[in-house]
Amino acid sequence: MNTPLSDATLDRVLDRLCDVSAAIGGTVLVAIACVTVVSVVGRAFFSHPILGDIELVQLGCAVVVASFLPYTQHRRANIMVDFFTAHASMRTQRLMDTFGTLLYTIVMALILWRVAVGGIDIKAAGERSMLMDIPLWLPYTLMLPGLALCVAIGARQTLVQIRTALHTEAHHEGEAA
Amino acid sequence: MSTMSIGLSVFALMLALMAIRVPIAISMFVPGAVGYLMLSGWHPLLAHLKGAVYGRVAGYDLSVIPLFMLMGAFAVQGGLSKALFDFANALLGRFKGGMAMAGILACAAFGSISGSTVATTATIAQVAYPEMRRIGYNGRLATAVLATGGTMGVLLPPSVTLMVYAILTEQNITKMFLAAYIPALLAAVGYLLAIAIMVRLHPEQAPAARAASSGEVMQAAGKVWPILAIFFVVFGGIYGGLFTATEGSAIGTILTFAITLIRGDMNRPRFVNAVRSAAQTSGMIFMIFIGADMINAALALSQLPMQLADLVAHLQISPVVVMAGVMLFYVVLGCVMDEMSMILLTVPTLFPVIMGMDFFGLGGPDKALWFGILILTVCEIGMIFPPVGLNVYIMNGLAKDVPMAETYKGVVPFLITDAIRLSLLIMFPALTLWLVHRLM
Numbered sequence: 001m002n003t004p005l006s007d008a009t010l011d012r013v014l015d016r017l018c019d020v021s022a023a024i025g026g027t028v029l030v031a032i033a034c035v036t037v038v039s040v041v042g043r044a045f046f047s048h049p050i051l052g053d054i055e056l057v058q059l060g061c062a063v064v065v066a067s068f069l070p071y072t073q074h075r076r077a078n079i080m081v082d083f084f085t086a087h088a089s090m091r092t093q094r095l096m097d098t099f100g101t102l103l104y105t106i107v108m109a110l111i112l113w114r115v116a117v118g119g120i121d122i123k124a125a126g127e128r129s130m131l132m133d134i135p136l137w138l139p140y141t142l143m144l145p146g147l148a149l150c151v152a153i154g155a156r157q158t159l160v161q162i163r164t165a166l167h168t169e170a171h172h173e174g175e176a177a
Numbered sequence: 178m179s180t181m182s183i184g185l186s187v188f189a190l191m192l193a194l195m196a197i198r199v200p201i202a203i204s205m206f207v208p209g210a211v212g213y214l215m216l217s218g219w220h221p222l223l224a225h226l227k228g229a230v231y232g233r234v235a236g237y238d239l240s241v242i243p244l245f246m247l248m249g250a251f252a253v254q255g256g257l258s259k260a261l262f263d264f265a266n267a268l269l270g271r272f273k274g275g276m277a278m279a280g281i282l283a284c285a286a287f288g289s290i291s292g293s294t295v296a297t298t299a300t301i302a303q304v305a306y307p308e309m310r311r312i313g314y315n316g317r318l319a320t321a322v323l324a325t326g327g328t329m330g331v332l333l334p335p336s337v338t339l340m341v342y343a344i345l346t347e348q349n350i351t352k353m354f355l356a357a358y359i360p361a362l363l364a365a366v367g368y369l370l371a372i373a374i375m376v377r378l379h380p381e382q383a384p385a386a387r388a389a390s391s392g393e394v395m396q397a398a399g400k401v402w403p404i405l406a407i408f409f410v411v412f413g414g415i416y417g418g419l420f421t422a423t424e425g426s427a428i429g430t431i432l433t434f435a436i437t438l439i440r441g442d443m444n445r446p447r448f449v450n451a452v453r454s455a456a457q458t459s460g461m462i463f464m465i466f467i468g469a470d471m472i473n474a475a476l477a478l479s480q481l482p483m484q485l486a487d488l489v490a491h492l493q494i495s496p497v498v499v500m501a502g503v504m505l506f507y508v509v510l511g512c513v514m515d516e517m518s519m520i521l522l523t524v525p526t527l528f529p530v531i532m533g534m535d536f537f538g539l540g541g542p543d544k545a546l547w548f549g550i551l552i553l554t555v556c557e558i559g560m561i562f563p564p565v566g567l568n569v570y571i572m573n574g575l576a577k578d579v580p581m582a583e584t585y586k587g588v589v590p591f592l593i594t595d596a597i598r599l600s601l602l603i604m605f606p607a608l609t610l611w612l613v614h615r616l617m
Binding site for chain 1: 465565
């Protein structure tokens with residue numbers, strides 16, 4: 001049985017990790033922007049662009065996206081349709097949301113697993129980018145922390161939702177008795 | 178089960194999951210994965226997933242989305258909207274309903290540097306709404322104007338929805354951007370006319386006009402230069418062929434940050450807020466991308482899109498009727514889904530259908546641009562169309578004293594101008610294509 005204290009700590013750690021992940025993604029995004037600007041300025045004024053800036057942007061973009069995903073789930077900003085259930089009871093809505101979060105967690109776990117395997121395969125094949133000769137397993141690997149955090153945050157949210165549901169259920173029964 | 182019926186079941190399962198509040202991205206991914214599994218087996222599915230997610234998110238063209246989101250977030254945090262609204266109001270205040278017209282113009286201008294419709298509506302409304310109410314606009318007109326003005330963000334570059342369509346159909350993003358300007362201009366003209374007519378029919382909805390002195394106009398003009406500078410550098414460079422859309426978005430991001438920093442409008446908390454809002458929105462968009470990719474891979478295996486294209490091509494219906502039907506379908510779908518998901522879900526299926534038909538003898542790329550603008554126009558309409566108009570919801574959140582039903586009544590005249598514009602755009606593809614042909 002978890003004590004309330006360890007729960008709060010876990011939530012704080014996960015919150016913090018999602019923030020950090022968004023910050024890392026933001027940093028990579030700003031870095032992509034800077035590389036591109038330097039390349040454009042170099043091309044325009046010194047006819048000397050950064051060779052392979054396109055590759056950096058491409059690989060960087062994958063890292064940015066993977067780092068942003070957990071923050072989105074943390075803020076519960078993955079949109080859904082609430083049109084059909086607007087008049088359903090709070091309890092039904094919560095049940096559905098729990099199911100949705102559970103599905104999210106399973107999907108992200110599947111993606112995490114497959115991207116990890118994909119990275120391993122690419123490392124074995126020794127694939128590298130054309131111009132800058134960057135090993136392609138690198139962006140795969142850099143996506144993993146973000147994806148793993150998605151699974152963690154999804155699992156945590158699902159658990160909390162189930163616990164809340166059970167708690168309110170017990171509460172209602174207590175009232176009825 | 179035949180491949181066709183698996184394809185249809187995938188679609189049905191998706192709708193069922195969406196109906197029970199499962200996030201849209203997941204509602205697309207799960208049926209997609211199940212369908213893929215049934216059509217080709219466990220191993221092909223696992224092999225597909227190894228590379229598919231990376232392949233989807235590692236893209237040079239794709240990076241315009243987070244970059245333009247960040248640029249827009251800097252503009253929002255840097256308080257550039259107030260300067261815009263003040264300037265537009267100084268120009269238009271002399272007309273009856275002038276401040277409402279200024280709201281439309283400010284939305285158009287802000288939408289021209291922000292990729293997010295939601296951010297455009299919210300930012301301009303935060304500045305314009307209290308001001309409109311203070312000088313005596315009634316709630317119905319004020320909320321309707323700002324909710325409607327924000328919809329122009331769907332069309333105006335660097336609209337995310339527009340970029341998503343271009344990436345999905347592999348169109349040149351620069352051409353796609355150019356195609357949007359005349360339709361957006363028509364939208365603005367239509368809205369301004371609607372306001373002018375409404376305040377004449379119902380003079381009590383708007384206060385009397387108040388002309389600004391030339392000094393006031395000059396003073397307000399002095400504050401809008403950053404937005405003009407960002408717009409001309411970024412889009413001038415893109416359209417002038419100096420750099421690509423991705424390069425433009427990178428330059429715009431750095432430039433917007435630098436300008437807000439120099440003006441003293443950027444600090445650490447605002448910077449963090451900007452990055453977070455870009456992270457949240459980009460994360461949401463890419464999640465839908467990943468889900469839509471999975472379901473579209475399954476639908477492609479089921480050959481549903483091909484069959485549909487075949488079926489429609491063999492029906493003896495005039496293409497314009499088909500197009501009108503597609504537009505109607507989008508309006509209905511837009512009632513329950515958001516615009517981005519709608520495009521990611523339907524375009525891979527409907528695009529081949531449209532491309533297989535003859536419209537006014539248009540060539541392939543022209544047809545793709547034209548169809549894109551038409552879909553986006555319907556998406557704009559969907560943002561204020563009952564029962565679920567996203568912009569009306571946002572306005573309702575900002576203006577709690579006005580019931581949503583009032584806003585829906587207020588947008589009716591604007592919906593009429595939108596319907597007229599959509600018909601014009603369908604009948605005269607030149608409206609969309611003229612600027613592209615002129616400049617590219």
